[in-house]
Amino acid sequence: MTAPTNQASSTHEAVSQRVPLWRDAVVVKWTAQVATLVLVLASLWFLATQAGDNLTARNINIGFDFLERPPDIQLSEGIDTHPATGGRALWVGMVNTLRMAIVGIVFATLLGVVVGLARLSNNWLIRRLATIWVETLRNIPLLVQIIFYFSVLAVLPRVDMDTGPINGWLHISNKGLAMPRVFIADGFYQWATVMLVGGLAAHYVRRRRVDLHNESGANTSPVLWSLGTLAVFGMVGLFIHPLFGFIEPIMGAVASLLDSLPILLPQVLLSATAVLLAGRWIREFLAGRRSAVGHLALSDDDYFRIIFTAIAALMAVTVAIYWTGLSSWILNSGSDLFRVIETKFNVDGAARPFDAMRPDIVKPGKFANYGINGLTMTVGFAAVFFGVVFYTSAFIGEIVRGGILAVPKGQTEAASAVGLHRSQSLRHIILPQAIRVILPPLGNQYLNLTKNTSLAIAVGYSDIVQVGQTVYNQTGKTLPVVAIWMLFYLATSLTISVVVNYYNVRMKLVER
Numbered sequence: 223m224t225a226p227t228n229q230a231s232s233t234h235e236a237v238s239q240r241v242p243l244w245r246d247a248v249v250v251k252w253t254a255q256v257a258t259l260v261l262v263l264a265s266l267w268f269l270a271t272q273a274g275d276n277l278t279a280r281n282i283n284i285g286f287d288f289l290e291r292p293p294d295i296q297l298s299e300g301i302d303t304h305p306a307t308g309g310r311a312l313w314v315g316m317v318n319t320l321r322m323a324i325v326g327i328v329f330a331t332l333l334g335v336v337v338g339l340a341r342l343s344n345n346w347l348i349r350r351l352a353t354i355w356v357e358t359l360r361n362i363p364l365l366v367q368i369i370f371y372f373s374v375l376a377v378l379p380r381v382d383m384d385t386g387p388i389n390g391w392l393h394i395s396n397k398g399l400a401m402p403r404v405f406i407a408d409g410f411y412q413w414a415t416v417m418l419v420g421g422l423a424a425h426y427v428r429r430r431r432v433d434l435h436n437e438s439g440a441n442t443s444p445v446l447w448s449l450g451t452l453a454v455f456g457m458v459g460l461f462i463h464p465l466f467g468f469i470e471p472i473m474g475a476v477a478s479l480l481d482s483l484p485i486l487l488p489q490v491l492l493s494a495t496a497v498l499l500a501g502r503w504i505r506e507f508l509a510g511r512r513s514a515v516g517h518l519a520l521s522d523d524d525y526f527r528i529i530f531t532a533i534a535a536l537m538a539v540t541v542a543i544y545w546t547g548l549s550s551w552i553l554n555s556g557s558d559l560f561r562v563i564e565t566k567f568n569v570d571g572a573a574r575p576f577d578a579m580r581p582d583i584v585k586p587g588k589f590a591n592y593g594i595n596g597l598t599m600t601v602g603f604a605a606v607f608f609g610v611v612f613y614t615s616a617f618i619g620e621i622v623r624g625g626i627l628a629v630p631k632g633q634t635e636a637a638s639a640v641g642l643h644r645s646q647s648l649r650h651i652i653l654p655q656a657i658r659v660i661l662p663p664l665g666n667q668y669l670n671l672t673k674n675t676s677l678a679i680a681v682g683y684s685d686i687v688q689v690g691q692t693v694y695n696q697t698g699k700t701l702p703v704v705a706i707w708m709l710f711y712l713a714t715s716l717t718i719s720v721v722v723n724y725y726n727v728r729m730k731l732v733e734r
Contacts, residue, residue, distance in 0.1 A: 248522045255526075277701075288697040295692050297684045299600055308693050312703075315689030316710055322603070322685065323672040323714070326610045330671060331664075333611060334618025339648070341623045352619065360616040364609055365677050372605035372681040381583060381590040393581055393592070398604055400581035403597035411566040412463040413456075413575035420455025424448040463575060470567035477560035480553050488549035492542035500535035504528055602683035606675060614671045621663045625656035658729050665722030669715050686710055 244250070277284055289309035297303045297311065300318050305311035340352035359367070381395045393400040431444035507527065512518045542548065581596025592598045599607065629652050637647035679688040686707065694703040 251522060252526075282701075283699070284701050286699075286702050288693065288699045288702070291697075293693055293696055295696060297689060298602065298682060300684050308697065311689050311693055312686065312706060315684055315686035318683070318689075319672075319675050319685040319687075319710075320714070322606060322610070322675045322678070322683075326607060326614070326671050326675070327668050329607075330611045330614040330618060330667075333615035335622055337615055337619030338622025338626070341619060342626060356616045356619055358616075359612050360620075362613075364613045364674055365680060367613055368605050368609035368677055368681060371608045372601060375601045375604055381592065390580060393583070396601065397592055398598055398600040400583075400592045400596050400598045402578060402580050403595075404576060404578045407575060407577040408569045408573035409463055410575045411563070412466040412469075412569065413459045415466045415469065416455055416459030416463050417452070420452050420459070423455065424451040427451045460575065464569070464573075467567060467569065470564050473560045473564040473567065477557045477564060480557040480560065483553055485546055485549045485553065488552045489542050489546075492549070493539040496535045496538035496542070500531050503531055507531075600683070602678065602681045605681045606678045606683050606685075609677075610671050610674050613674075614667055617667050617670075618664065621660055621667065622656070625660035626652055628659045629655045658726075661722060661726045661729065665719060665726075668718050668722065672714050672718065673711060 274284075289312075290307055292306060293308045293311050295305070295311060297305065297314055300314040302310060302314050305314055337352050337355055340348050341356065343349045343352070375398065376396055378394060378396045381393070381397050391402060425448070428444045428448035431442040431447050434440070435442040435444065507524075508518065511520060511524060579595045581598065582593035583590050584593040585591070626648075633651055633655065634647060637651045642650065675685055676687040678685040679691065682688065690703040690707055694700045
């Protein structure tokens with residue numbers, strides 16, 4: 223007769239021992255996060271409103287209408303030296319900055335690897351020269367180096383037919399450097415189609431050679447076979463590439479199809495894509511949290527991630543439905559893209575995929591100058607190029623040296639024990655392991671090089687900073703131009719980070 227009494231008392235004790243809401247860790251955590259989010263959003267809204275009111279009171283227009291108006295400026299170099307609008311002028315500056323950053327990253331990496339290996343050379347002279355290179359360049363401010371190179375180039379002789387060490391091929395003067403240029407011709411896109419087919423064939427050949435190696439254990443050289451296959455397609459494509467002219471009407475038909483599609487279709491596709499991606503992520507997330515017996519245990523953080531993913535998908539759907547300009551832009555841009563591809567395949571005759579030209583010198587008036595042929599580096603471009611490449615190569619050299627020294631010494635001794643030469647051990651043993659240490663700081667140097675190109679304003683090179691300064695001096699739109707600067711450098715930095723992190727993840731060791 224006492225059992226019901228004991229059961230009731232235990233239930234009463236469990237209820238009385240339940241943690242109050244104000245002491246529940248889950249409730250407090252979620253309440254604090256939501257309150258913080260609301261406080262941050264309210265603060266941002268208040269600051270933005272106050273800034274807008276203050277700017278309006280001072281008659282400062284922060285609109286972006288200047289992007290559609292003529293800037294009345296002339297740029298020193300770029301894809302368009304007489305831009306029709308402010309947006310076009312800033313686009314020219316972006317292209318110049320990206321061109322400097324990409325070329326600088328490539329050459330700084332190559333030179334930095336050479337310097338890093340030279341720092342570890344057994345030759346005393348090479349080792350000392352590399353040390354002098356590193357210790358000198360990295361301790362002199364980059365701006366000083368850029369101005370120094372600009373000053374050296376500016377005092378060179380004037381442009382003349384006999385200017386430069388290799389007349390007709392390489393000219394060096396106070397107008398910059400001019401050298402031969404290889405460029406893509408009219409038949410390049412047809413040849414690129416042949417190379418695309420060759421890439422698929424090379425991938426198949428590589429897989430077959432890898433399978434053969436796994437079966438027999440022999441050295442099948444899959445990389446060399448795949449490169450050889452690609453080279454064969456490249457050579458054959460030089461002669462058969464006109465066969466792919468049939469792609470032109472296909473691209474035109476796709477462009478016409480995009481012109482006839484309603485705006486509703488991209489809205490539906492974008493919404494469906496957002497929902498499917500969110501649903502797939504949630505499904506895989508739940509599958510990863512499920513135990514072997516099928517039990518699902520979720521924490522409050524797990525619920526937060528699921529809710530955040532669902533809200534993000536809902537926001538994407540809302541943007542796709544109510545922002546009709548996005549859908550129309552997708553259709554118009556897609557149509558324009560296929561129209562451009564159509565014109566690229568509209569080639570009469572067997573046009574060559576590549577062509578080359580030597581630099582020329584013209585003399586329209588009293589003074590000679592470089593012509594449009596050849597590859598010309600202006601004084602401003604050359605000064606910034608040499609500055610960022612030499613300066614960054616000193617840091618990359620130290621990163622490479624540190625990465626190689628981070629590899630255990632036993633790896634080098636083991637490579638020597640099996641008869642590998644120093645170059646072979648570096649290529650097959652040391653560098654593949656050192657790259658895991660090198661990649662993270664190397665990405666930081668790529669970011670620094672990209673942002674250091676903004677110093678080009680000191681020598682008049684038309685990068686985005688120099689062009690933006692000229693634009694806001696003409697229009698008075700300082701804040702919008704600075705906002706565009708911030709978004710551009712943020713986008714480039716994030717892009718470089720994503721690429722470096724991708725390869726960093728691919729190169730990391732997989733633990734069993």
